[in-house]
């Protein structure tokens with residue numbers, strides 16, 4: 001079918017075109033089917049429908065298709081129905097609980113990287129692996145394919161350190177402390193992070209407040225060689241590019257399937273050539289790992305995958321039943337981390353956890369003797385060397401090295417959630433805390449989030465502040481506040497949880 005071209009300058013992140021329903025019917029394609037564009041044998045685009053935006057006889061080309069056609073631009077193009085990519089049948093296999101071959105995994109990852117799959121197909125793939133998981137072999141192939149479809153870093157140094165958290169505990173700003181501690185002790189740590197997946201602020205969201213986080217592989221190498229470490233966003237690089245395309249679909253589903261999590265993390269570590277890795281596995285109710293047994297199993301899976309890829313992986317099962325520190329949400333978390341670096345001032349949970357994991361890396365990297373890494377990490381925080389290194393990292397990434405916690409602005413709207421009764425905080429609910437922080441605007445509104453005045457086990461008096469919600473926009477503040485009051489993110493001793501009535505009120 002010959003159609004007149006109408007460019008639509010909207011980026012949709014995929015090769016997509018939009019047809020009038022009349023033409024689509026005549027062409028015999030449904031929404032989500034593919035069309036092939038003549039003169040572009042390799043350009044296959046996913047079809048959207050419209051009844052009025054595009055007139056019959058026209059075809060809307062979204063930004064990505066328009067860009068791809070730029071060299072052979074014509075006013076009219078010929079469009080044919082195209083076959084679905086083989087990956088869609090491979091995904092069906094995963095949905096049916098069947099195992100994939102290495103070749104099938106490679107085809108799938110290639111199609112993910114080349115944007116040949118729709119969000120619906122990616123969601124089906126992720127949901128199926130969430131339910132059916134993958135074998136160790138499949139997970140290794142997935143990881144290797146994710147590494148091989150992107151750029152890799154090679155350093156002269158024989159030892160490359162890295163750290164990663166599986167996420168799932170709110171307020172986990174520890175990478176902002178660990179990377180400078182490790183680099184300040186002469187080790188190399190080119191850390192790539194994701195943005196939030198199930199949380200209200202990933203490390204990339206936090207670091208972006210202090211400096212740009214979007215760099216390519218060569219820039220990461222150069223910056224790391226200059227100052228010893230970086231804190232950048234994995235999704236902006238061409239390092240394991242499939243990862244962020246999958247995370248974009250995981251985020252709205254709030255899921256992080258086991259095999260995807262392993263591949264997502266280990267592909268990023270493999271691509272930067274890490275030799276020694278510490279993995280943080282937050283464990284406890286309301287996290288991705290419910291108990292120590294599950295945590296140990298995941299640790300074995302990570303160590304085993306590291307072994308297959310030639311990396312030494314040590315795992316730390318960490319307490320995750322409550323948030324780390326007292327802040328949740330990008331700007332508030334950065335302030336808390338900077339205070340520790342500037343004045344060694346901060347919650348024990350944050351300092352202890354950061355120093356323990358940094359200490360493991362210092363021992364693995366051979367700059368601290370066995371059982372002395374923790375002390376060296378604390379010393380590096382106290383003597384200001386970690387702060388000095390962090391400033392160098394901020395500067396090399398293009399931020400202002402003189403920034404202090406006082407320069408970080410938080411949302412102008414804030415409201416307190418008040419203790420309903422005297423007693424103790426028996427439980428903080430991680431998932432509800434994240435939901436409320438997200439309703440307030442985190443992670444995209446950097447100043448949105450929560451400050452916890454009371455944590456698990458702490459005594460409260462009726463009317464006292466338990467937490468403060470921050471938002472950049474009033475409407476989001478109201479929604480978050482209402483949600484927190486209707487379904488509080490904590491249980492206080494003596495609190496009425498729910499009233500269930502036997503009779504209707506007269």
Ligand SMILES: O=P(O)(O)OC[C@H]1O[C@H](OP(=O)(O)O)[C@H](O)[C@@H]1O
Nearest residue numbers: 165167168193194197198199202203
């Ligand atoms: O949103 P959830 O799923 O909680 O966690 C995702 C976060 O966990 C990891 O942290 P890090 O990069 O090791 O600091 C990821 O990179 C990301 O920042």
Ligand SMILES: Nc1ccnc(=O)[nH]1
Nearest residue numbers: 165166167194261264
């Ligand atoms: N799935 C993931 C969890 C945590 N970090 C990641 O990079 N990816």
